[in-house]
Amino acid sequence: MGDFLIVWQQRGDVLEGLAGTLGLLVVSAIASLVLGALLTPALMSRRAAVARLATLYVDAMRCAPFLLFVYLIYFALPSAGIRMSNWWSGAIALILYNTAYMAELLRGAWRELPSSMIESGRAYGFSGFTLLRRIILPPVFTSAMPMIGNQVVQIVKDSAFLTIIAVTELTHQMNGIQATYFIPFAAFITAIALYWAICLVIESMTGLLSKFAEERRA
């Protein structure tokens, strides 16, 4: 128990890490969901070139190991003259990577929508962005809700990789504590418990939203 006491004494660092992880999570979850929602119509586009380009991006992201992608953003962008903080490098890696997953799962939900619903939107004079915004995307979001929740959990776990570019987040801070005090078990168990707590919060939020979505489904 003494080891955990040491962790407790370092709670300032732990909280800093937790705050870093939560910050990354909120920013990248919202941004990747919004960008994913914008990318989905491109995936579903009737224009073959647009759809191919969007699919290429999604496939490239889904096949790239996240760790390598983080390296790419962190080392390659500065050599191309684009400089930013570690935190933003990490956030942008999370956003670009998860945008592809969000777009892909929204596309899946879109495909499952009864086509008659979109057709009735067209029949009533909706077109273009208004059709997308008012008729297509809301039910896509409600039916994709559980999968979006899963993906947000995935973002939490991906964020742990950012320790390799020294972003102040939970894994990075706990690794620092265990290396300083030689308490790997207590430090990492605490980290896992905290990740678990974050995921529980996400899951209960997803549960509430799913209940809200339930009666709004076809």
Add this chain to the structure above:
Amino acid sequence: MNFSGDLPLRADNAPLSIDDNTAPVVLQLNGISKSFGSNHVLRDVSLKVHQGETVCLLGPSGCGKSTLLRCINWLEVPDGGTVHVSNQRMGVRDGSAHKMTDAELARSRARIGMVFQHFALWPHLSVLHNVMEAPIHVLKRPRDEVRAEAESLLNRVGLADKINAFPSRLSGGQKQRVGIARALAMKPDVLLFDEPTSALDPELVGEVLGVMRGLAEEGATMVIVTHEMEFARQVASRIVFMDAGEVIRNRTSGAVLRRAANAAGTAVSRALPGTSRSASGVMKTAPHDRGAAACLIQRVPPIARAPCRPPA
């Protein structure tokens, strides 16, 4: 169209036959043809619908009725022929051969109300918002005004207590009545019904037909694809029979003639002695000529209660 006001019943000015109808033409189809692959679903179909008419499209499943209806608002693009709604051409810019853009097409469609076989309500919106959605976001009308109208329309179709419910919580008959209210909220020039009762349990059919009957009596212009023979016979001002993608009969229904006869007395039977075929190939039927109508109905093969869709 004004659905909230008290319009005169059709009987007061009912047309005696299509050719005598002096009301403005709302919908005109000329030489519509449509194929899916090698399957010719529609062959040179022409149809004229005047304001205030209730036209029922009958015929065996797969005869092209639903496709014809969907060609009217360009959900299916016809291979040939023209569609005019209130004298405006659908799908093609007036005075040119250019196809309409999506936005232009959308504006044209906003003048046509459609009620779908499987309701096609928007599941993420409450009943009230299903009705308000298009008037607000397509017609850009003020929200308060639209809301008041939507509430009164829902009240009229008997759903005042369901305005905050979501479609998933409604029965089929209730959903279809929302569908009708949603169509009416657009104040369309013409209402299209695509087998509005085919997906309903038998005990729910009546409530939907009742609403449609009310609309017909108020003088709404409607084109109804249906298998409900009895309803068509009672409510339609004109019945169009289709088979294998063609109009095989297009006649003023007995219902209108009977109503007209009540209004005009014996003058009608003098004006329409027996049944004759006009130059346009349209059948005229005298009010007492119910035997002929019965024969016509018997000519149609037994109707399967299946959607009238071409094989994909």
